[in-house]
Amino acid sequence: MTVLLSACSEKYIVLDPKGPIGQSQKDLIIITTLLCAVIIVPVLILAGFIVWRYRDKPGRKDDYKPKWSHDTRLEVTWWAIPIIIIAILATVTVRYTYALEPSRPIESAEKTVTIQVASLDWKWLFLYPEEGIATVNYIKFPDNVPVRFELTSDAPMNSFWIPQLGGQIYTMSGMAMTLHLQADQTGKYFGSSANFSGKDFAQMRFVAEASTKDEFDAWVKEVKATGNALTTDGYEQLQKPSVEEQQQFSSFPEGLFQKIVTKYVPEGSQGHHHGGGAVSSNEQKQKPVQPETSEDADSSHNAAQSTHAGH
Known part of the structure; x- marks a missing residue:
């Protein structure tokens, strides 16, 4: 699949970032991919090796142990490695998620x-x-x-x-x-x-x-x-x-943007004003709407869907 896709004229634009946010996200993609490969690649290799190595064939004289069920060393190995990898993934993901919070301003001497x-x-x-x-x-x-x-x-x-x-x-x-x-x-x-x-x-x-x-x-x-x-x-x-x-x-x-945000609030009803409590539609017309952060969206729409994916 990789070889076939490499012939396409479109570049892998997600992996060709041109800004600090995109670059950090690319780093996260690479780090998580490599960490997952530590588990996936050996498992895939061993799956093929075990099928080939222990296949049935005429003249095989290896001991047959049908009641074998436990090996402490193997148990520790195949449980410890995934747990360590998952702990590392969790730490890396939390750090990047906090750093890449979409409402967080980008530090710069230039005016936004x-x-x-x-x-x-x-x-x-x-x-x-x-x-x-x-x-x-x-x-x-x-x-x-x-x-x-x-x-x-x-x-x-x-x-x-x-x-x-x-x-x-x-x-x-x-x-x-x-x-x-x-x-x-x-x-x-x-x-x-x-x-x-x-x-x-x-x-x-x-x-x-x-x-x-x-x-x-x-x-x-x-x-x-x-x-x-x-x-x-x-x-x-x-x-x-x-x-x-x-x-x-x-x-x-x-005020066109504010009108778009509040246009679906029925007259006289209590609408959800993100970043604060419920306000009436009349109050919303008088007060500019402040864009919410992803934390606000998570709290108000947690039951429906996450408000942000990948950033």
């Missing part, structure tokens, strides 16, 4: 760029609250600068993923998640939906481009000068199920 993300059927809407612009199926940010993604969904549950920069994280209606990533070099990176969400989910791909700071600033100015405004009516049309090409908008309605 914030991008708000809304998964729609079947496209991605990106809002730049500080720059005042919006895009569809395309994002741009400076290299060597941390990017804070605030994520929600105005459609079925989905999953946001830029494989070379870091692991995927779910987007869910009524919730605001947080993900920090960074690109260490300029380039265009593949982004996609990593969750089944309908007939055209495979078309939910986007380009994540890391550029120099000057190029990013120039692009923002260009979008503000040449793009059309995303109006409320325009968003309502965009929200309808469809496959879209890349688009750029010079502006978008104020």
